[in-house]
Amino acid sequence: MDKIANMLITIKNGGNAGRDFVETPYSAYKQSIAKCLFDHGLIKGYDKKKRKTGDVLEIEINYKENGKPTVSDVKRISKPSRRLYASVKEIYKVRQGFGKLVLSTPKGIMTGEDARREMVGGEILFEIW
Numbered sequence: 001m002d003k004i005a006n007m008l009i010t011i012k013n014g015g016n017a018g019r020d021f022v023e024t025p026y027s028a029y030k031q032s033i034a035k036c037l038f039d040h041g042l043i044k045g046y047d048k049k050k051r052k053t054g055d056v057l058e059i060e061i062n063y064k065e066n067g068k069p070t071v072s073d074v075k076r077i078s079k080p081s082r083r084l085y086a087s088v089k090e091i092y093k094v095r096q097g098f099g100k101l102v103l104s105t106p107k108g109i110m111t112g113e114d115a116r117r118e119m120v121g122g123e124i125l126f127e128i129w
Contacts, residue, residue: 015069099129
């Protein structure tokens with residue numbers, strides 16, 4: 001099972017259901033993705049919590065002024081069965097600039113705009129809007 005896709009769909013479905021928080025099993029990789037989403041205002045916050053069953057990553061859903069969730073949809077690009085990589089010149093805009101492209105680069109998890117600014121390419125993880 002794709003754990004990154006599971007986390008992203010949990011965030012999307014939690015927002016559509018009107019929840020304030022969602023939980024997903026903790027990993028440092030997921031926390032770095034949550035930090036990237038938080039830095040760009042797609043989620044309100046994230047925190048590592050200890051539970052009896054193990055550590056979880058608690059993510060606070062962000063809503064717009066009209067009550068709709070900030071994350072309306074997500075599309076996983078690079079999958080465990082097929083990895084896709086892009087150089088700096090191949091990084092593209094998502095939804096004419098209204099969405100974000102998230103990459104895993106040698107400098108960490110970052111959006112397409114940040115990767116272009118830093119002049120690094122990497123694995124295209126997902127598109128989010």
